[in-house]
Amino acid sequence: MSVSSSTNTWGSLQTSSWGSPNPLVMPGYTSHLWAHNSHPQFWTKYQVWDWLQQVMDMHQIDASNIAFQNFDMDGHQLCNLGYQDFILIAGSVGPILFHSITELKLAGTFEILKRQLSLDFSCPFPDVTYAPGDMYEPLSHPLGPVASPTPSLPDPRGTHLWEFIRDILLNPERHPGLIKWEDRTEGIFRFLKSEAVAQLWGKKKNNSSMTYEKLSRAMRYYYKREILERVDGRRLVYKFGRNARGWKESEK
DNA sequence: CCTCGTTTTCCTGCTT
DNA sequence: GAAGCAGGAAAACGAG
Incomplete structure (x- = not known):
């Protein structure tokens, strides 16, 4: 395509x-x-x-x-x-x-x-x-047989967008390749498949017309509340701020 | 029903 | 040109 x-x-x-x-x-x-x-x-x-x-x-x-x-x-x-x-x-x-x-x-x-x-x-x-x-070509790389379908896992804590994002980062095996840590200890991460994440978010909210455009607007509102911090220059890169909880390795 | 916080939708302008 | 980024404005939505 x-x-x-x-x-x-x-x-x-x-x-x-x-x-x-x-x-x-x-x-x-x-x-x-x-x-x-x-x-x-x-x-x-x-x-x-x-x-x-x-x-x-x-x-x-x-x-x-x-x-x-x-x-x-x-x-x-x-x-x-x-x-x-x-x-x-x-x-x-x-x-x-x-x-x-x-x-x-x-x-x-x-x-x-x-x-x-x-x-x-x-x-x-x-x-x-x-x-x-x-x-x-899509490079549909069948790289990971990802052995286990993993039926049940901890499960999402919270209903907010930033929590949804955090949980994808914390359980990457659930949705491989969507978002990845850029700097684990600093809380910097990057969207790899922005539209796919948006679709998933939309699915959770029962909204099939969600797009990254709209999702990112919500993300930008987080800056003011210091749930996220700006990362300048690099596209699709965000950083958790002081008001984001539960993403650090230590405070899991 | 009302209020409030959060998210969605849309938009204009700017940057990469 | 396409895709992101910035925010303003307003509507929608769910919780309480």
């Missing part, structure tokens, strides 16, 4: 791939995800952060291991960083990031060259960079 029978290999794919939900892809991925995009050189700061996020996801590294603020830069600046720079600003994750960006620079350069020399390579590999299906 949403794969749009694209005839245009470059342009149309560009934007849609970014927001694509939760690309849980295994190693070997790197060139895959971004190769078709512009050279990292041309990324905006937003794209840089998206890249960071995805690399962390793919390696299943907790996002609290790096400071996103240290990557307050656009693609041009990013490309100018050397190996040591990455170590400096990202510590042990540095090498992984360096490796990823190096691959992407190469891939990007290759694509540019290819476009310039355009058209002919009278070639064994025509202009098929990647079949659309390659990366846009």
Whole structure:
């Protein structure tokens, strides 16, 4: 779905791939995800952060291991960083990031060259960079047989939205891949499938027309009441505030 | 029935 | 352009 029978290999794919939900892809991925995009050189700061996020996801590294603020830069600046720079600003994750960006620079350069020399390579590999299906298919990864249907679990405590969110975080096995902790001890979390969460919330409230748009408005009301705190810059990321109870490991 | 707190719906404008 | 984010305004809804 949403794969749009694209005839245009470059342009149309560009934007849609970014927001694509939760690309849980295994190693070997790197060139895959971004190769078709512009050279990292041309990324905006937003794209840089998206890249960071995805690399962390793919390696299943907790996002609290790096400071996103240290990557307050656009693609041009990013490309100018050397190996040591990455170590400096990202510590042990540095090498992984360096490796990823190096691959992407190469891939990007290759694509540019290819476009310039355009058209002919009278070639064994025509202009098929990647079949659309390659990366846009739902990736319905049957990853987790998730052995147990787990019929009964503790069960929700409270009827409020923030409690609903908290309980998903506390019992991820119930709804895998919807929301994930970004920093467990700080109470920072991120929506992976925003619309799916909204659907689930709507289901609970017997409201089939719930959307993330509306759910997020309710979330924003929590800022004033300090049930949530703002997390700037990063989309779909929230943080529990002092008036949110029951999410800490200690106070379970 | 009324009040109050919370959420829903809709909207305009801004950002990524 | 699409998807999120910010909040204002007003209506809806459930609890008490």
